[in-house]
Amino acid sequence: MERIPVLKIGDTLLVSIQTDLHDQMVLALQEDLADRIAATGARGVLIDISGLEIVDSFAGRMLAAIAGISKILDAETVVVGMRPAVAITLVELGLSLNGIKTALDVERGLRLLS
Amino acid sequence: MTAQELPIHGDADVVRVRQAVRALAIEAKLSLVDQTKLVTAASELARNTLTYGGGGSATIERVENGTRAGVRALFHDDGPGIADLALALRDGYTSGGGLGLGLGGAKRLVDAFEIRSEPGRGTTVTVTKWAR
Numbered sequence: 001m002e003r004i005p006v007l008k009i010g011d012t013l014l015v016s017i018q019t020d021l022h023d024q025m026v027l028a029l030q031e032d033l034a035d036r037i038a039a040t041g042a043r044g045v046l047i048d049i050s051g052l053e054i055v056d057s058f059a060g061r062m063l064a065a066i067a068g069i070s071k072i073l074d075a076e077t078v079v080v081g082m083r084p085a086v087a088i089t090l091v092e093l094g095l096s097l098n099g100i101k102t103a104l105d106v107e108r109g110l111r112l113l114s
Numbered sequence: 115m116t117a118q119e120l121p122i123h124g125d126a127d128v129v130r131v132r133q134a135v136r137a138l139a140i141e142a143k144l145s146l147v148d149q150t151k152l153v154t155a156a157s158e159l160a161r162n163t164l165t166y167g168g169g170g171s172a173t174i175e176r177v178e179n180g181t182r183a184g185v186r187a188l189f190h191d192d193g194p195g196i197a198d199l200a201l202a203l204r205d206g207y208t209s210g211g212g213l214g215l216g217l218g219g220a221k222r223l224v225d226a227f228e229i230r231s232e233p234g235r236g237t238t239v240t241v242t243k244w245a246r
């Protein structure tokens with residue numbers, strides 16, 4: 001199975017989701033991130049979703065779960081790079097992404113975390 | 115126009131349905147936002163077919179109404195069906211561990227939404243989105 005790479009920049013873990021997510025990949029990513037936060041003591045998790053053409057409620061739940069797991073492990077999550085059409089669609093879908101911090105791009109996301 | 119029938123038996127099939135719906139939406143010249151809305155609705159419905167219907171199929175086609183082009187997608191399963199449709203459509207209602215936004219959200223994201231279901235007789239949901 002293809003795994004989504006987790007990179008470390010300073011105190012932050014960076015995940016760039018570029019492909020259409022399969023459920024198994026999502027579960028593997030949650031585990032990898034939890035392990036890496038615990039192993040590295042990272043304080044921030046940046047998830048770049050600029051490669052995602054859609055975010056449905058499944059993907060939204062996944063983002064919320066990652067943010068929740070990170071929080072328990074004392075790291076903050078910021079989601080960056082959401083496409084405008086995706087943002088418009090999410091609102092109509094009714095997905096609020098409450099409790100998840102967002103930023104326009106990786107640079108601003110990193111600033112938010114520092 | 116000929117319809118395509120795609121099986122939905124695993125999560126890779128949900129991805130394939132999304133891609134096929136996207137291709138038709140581009141052909142029908144839906145705007146990027148409308149493509150995104152339709153594909154998101156299709157993703158929700160395909161996942162319901164898989165999760166709650168125990169698998170089934172999606173039948174997708176380009177449709178025309180006078181000069182307007184659009185895309186229609188029908189999701190069918192022979193699963194347990196839905197006893198209370200109004201409840202199932204309500205935002206936040208889930209019988210699984212979901213967010214309960216799939217049916218209500220899909221309905222908001224398309225131009226036409228039709229659901230037929232009876233306990234023991236499966237579920238069929240049809241959605242249509244038109245180019246503006």
Ligand SMILES: Nc1ncnc2c1ncn2[C@@H]1O[C@H](COP(=O)(O)OP(=O)(O)O)[C@@H](O)[C@H]1O
Nearest residue numbers: 162166167202208209212213214215216217237
């Ligand atoms: N194809 C289906 N077959 C049987 N029940 C379904 C089907 N689709 C939806 N449902 C029922 O409707 C409920 C609401 O669906 P939805 O709005 O997509 O939310 P979620 O998927 O998060 O539960 C589901 O929890 C399920 O009980």
Ligand SMILES: [Mg+2]
Nearest residue numbers: 158162212216
């Ligand atoms: Mg659903």
